[in-house]
Amino acid sequence: MAMPRQSTPLAWLRANLFSSPLNTLLTLLGLWLLWLVVPPLLQWAWLAADFVGTSRADCRSGGACWVFVREHLPQFLYGFYPAGERWRVNLGIGLLLVLALPLLVPRLRQFRRGWVLALLAYPFVAGWLFYGGLGLPVVPTARWGGLFLTLVIAGSGMAAALPLGILLALGRRSELPVVRAVCTVFIELWRGVPLITVLFMASVMLPLFMPAGVSLDKLLRALIGVAMFAGAYMAEVIRGGLQGVPAGQVEAARALGLSYWQQMRLVVLPQALTMVIPGIVNVFIALFKDTSLVLIIGLFDLLGIVQAAVTSPDWLGFTREGYLFAAAVFWVICYGMSRISRRLERRLDTTADRQQEMA
Amino acid sequence: MTEPAAVFEHVDKWFGQLHVLQDINLSVGRGERIVICGPFGSGKSTLIRCLNGLEPHQRGRIVVNGIELTDDRRAVDRIRRQVGMVFQQFNLFPHLTVLENCTLAPMAVRKLPRAEAEQLAMDYLARVRIPDKAHSYPGQLSGGQQQRVAIARALCMQPEIMLFDEPTSALDPEMIKEVLDVMVELAGSGMTMLCVTHEMGFAREVADRIVFMDGGRIVEDTATAAFFEAPQTERARQFLGQILAH
Numbered sequence: 001m002a003m004p005r006q007s008t009p010l011a012w013l014r015a016n017l018f019s020s021p022l023n024t025l026l027t028l029l030g031l032w033l034l035w036l037v038v039p040p041l042l043q044w045a046w047l048a049a050d051f052v053g054t055s056r057a058d059c060r061s062g063g064a065c066w067v068f069v070r071e072h073l074p075q076f077l078y079g080f081y082p083a084g085e086r087w088r089v090n091l092g093i094g095l096l097l098v099l100a101l102p103l104l105v106p107r108l109r110q111f112r113r114g115w116v117l118a119l120l121a122y123p124f125v126a127g128w129l130f131y132g133g134l135g136l137p138v139v140p141t142a143r144w145g146g147l148f149l150t151l152v153i154a155g156s157g158m159a160a161a162l163p164l165g166i167l168l169a170l171g172r173r174s175e176l177p178v179v180r181a182v183c184t185v186f187i188e189l190w191r192g193v194p195l196i197t198v199l200f201m202a203s204v205m206l207p208l209f210m211p212a213g214v215s216l217d218k219l220l221r222a223l224i225g226v227a228m229f230a231g232a233y234m235a236e237v238i239r240g241g242l243q244g245v246p247a248g249q250v251e252a253a254r255a256l257g258l259s260y261w262q263q264m265r266l267v268v269l270p271q272a273l274t275m276v277i278p279g280i281v282n283v284f285i286a287l288f289k290d291t292s293l294v295l296i297i298g299l300f301d302l303l304g305i306v307q308a309a310v311t312s313p314d315w316l317g318f319t320r321e322g323y324l325f326a327a328a329v330f331w332v333i334c335y336g337m338s339r340i341s342r343r344l345e346r347r348l349d350t351t352a353d354r355q356q357e358m359a
Numbered sequence: 360m361t362e363p364a365a366v367f368e369h370v371d372k373w374f375g376q377l378h379v380l381q382d383i384n385l386s387v388g389r390g391e392r393i394v395i396c397g398p399f400g401s402g403k404s405t406l407i408r409c410l411n412g413l414e415p416h417q418r419g420r421i422v423v424n425g426i427e428l429t430d431d432r433r434a435v436d437r438i439r440r441q442v443g444m445v446f447q448q449f450n451l452f453p454h455l456t457v458l459e460n461c462t463l464a465p466m467a468v469r470k471l472p473r474a475e476a477e478q479l480a481m482d483y484l485a486r487v488r489i490p491d492k493a494h495s496y497p498g499q500l501s502g503g504q505q506q507r508v509a510i511a512r513a514l515c516m517q518p519e520i521m522l523f524d525e526p527t528s529a530l531d532p533e534m535i536k537e538v539l540d541v542m543v544e545l546a547g548s549g550m551t552m553l554c555v556t557h558e559m560g561f562a563r564e565v566a567d568r569i570v571f572m573d574g575g576r577i578v579e580d581t582a583t584a585a586f587f588e589a590p591q592t593e594r595a596r597q598f599l600g601q602i603l604a605h
Contacts, residue, residue, distance in 0.1 A: 246450075248446060248448050248450040249450060251413055251446070251450060252444075252451075252452070253452075254439065255411055255413060255442075255444040256463070256464035256468065256513075257440045257468040257516065258464060258467055258468060259436070262467050266463060266467060270454045271452075271453065271454050274454065348454070350453055350454055350496040350497075
């Protein structure tokens with residue numbers, strides 16, 4: 001496995017791609033497949049594509065017509081959110097990005113307490129910005145859509161799933177039989193049901209059980225369903241992390257006189273959560289992609305609204321462009337989450353070789 | 360004579376069917392240094408783990424500093440504040456720096472302000488001769504250094520009694536001495552200490568009494584010199600013969 005360090009490109013090629021007859025064959029096969037796929041794709045998506053114009057009449061070169069995406073971009077991003085109020089969405093998302101900064105910049109750690117408070121306040125601020133009231137015109141949730149709706153569902157799902165998962169995981173390991181039973185049943189129930197079923201239940205069944213005159217917003221019901229579902233998955237991921245913390249850690253914390261919640265908050269959870277960052281992000285990514293299922297209860301997330309656009313009469317026939325765009329947006333966001341998780345993992349690693357990595 | 364630091368009265372403990380502590384009677388005077396020894400599985404670790412409630416006992420009374428150890432959470436909490444413990448595997452918190460390991464409990468349990476807790480921690484880190492590592496993580500320290508930090512961490516709660524559960528058993532031979540030196544110094548300061556250890560040199564140097572256990576019972580409880588010169592039981596003679604042979 002000796003890797004030539006900083007050698008010539010030729011030596012690198014020989015060592016990595018042509019080291020044996022079989023490897024040479026595989027390399028050639030790979031190149032051939034790339035040659036089959038990439039040039040036509042490039043031709044279609046870029047070289048022969050249309051970028052300028054305002055209507056389908058401008059799509060004439062036979063390649064992809066990105067005019068379609070450009071024309072629909074506001075709709076893809078905001079759904080039917082009134083154009084004059086879209087700044088509220090931008091502001092809300094922008095605030096979230098600012099709040100995410102401390103995850104990436106370790107030096108901001110000293111403002112930890114303020115940061116936690118801001119995180120706790122954010123859902124209320126965002127809810128007010130997005131929905132309105134108190135001086136802002138109300139935008140009913142039926143008009144929310146596109147990437148904005150995807151972010152709302154996924155974001156609130158993640159924000160709720162993490163604490164819910166932590167509590168459920170702790171509960172499932174509790175010494176109190178009742179707590180343990182309740183948490184186990186909850187987890188197994190929600191995990192054993194497909195998300196589609198959860199969403200159907202939330203939109204169709206739940207209203208039947210509500211007292212007359214009381215109606216929960218359709219989006220809110222979906223949000224609750226998604227949060228419960230993701231929380232059950234999250235609980236099992238976190239439980240895995242809890243099991244990975246050596247028993248000696250709890251013993252040391254107990255011997256120091258820490259209460260149960262102090263033991264969990266200060267000693268066990270920081271270690272358990274760090275251990276399962278990949279698993280947590282896995283749930284987040286799955287959740288983010290699963291939000292597209294809300295289409296079936298009549299909410300138009302990014303994918304839903306793209307689908308509506310490609311089937312609209314005046315833009316028929318731009319399916320490929322629409323889906324490719326949706327896929328690209330999903331991929332960029334999911335890959336971004338994956339990168340952030342890798343970065344967090346490296347930063348929270350306190351073992352000896354950390355110094356080397358940082359150097 | 361003031362009240363003893365800790366008392367065991369007819370204590371019994373079972374792990375399932377296994378009777379691991381049998382009719383334990385032991386009184387620990389203030390400032391007394393006791394070494395508990397015995398063969399593997401004799402119940403010596405379990406004995407000191409019962410003293411701060413890490414293991415529950417099923418029968419008998421354990422009284423620490425006048426507080427009886429019961430199921431009452433508050434009694435357990437009060438006892439744990441007065442009893443420090445050092446483990447075989449150190450059990451430092453790997454996600455916290457050395458300093459944070461030492462300030463965690465004083466801030467969370469005793470509610471000391473950070474500055475005061477850090478001052479206290481630095482004092483004890485200096486006493487275990489490792490103040491320069493305050494901002495390192497445990498994973499970056501040697502075993503001996505980690506164990507000294509663990510001792511400092513326990514001392515930061517300013518306990519009345521210190522328990523040592525085989526503190527040198529997981530260490531490489533060349534690191535044992537640095538830990539024992541710290542323990543000898545601590546013994547010299549008048550701390551009440553219960554040490555489970557196989558380090559007979561240490562026992563001979565600092566212990567006032569040796570408690571010898573076998574099969575869950577206290578077989579012998581005698582002054583140090585008498586124990587080493589003339590053990591009363593055949594079992595203790597055998598044990599000493601084996602452990603001092605090499």
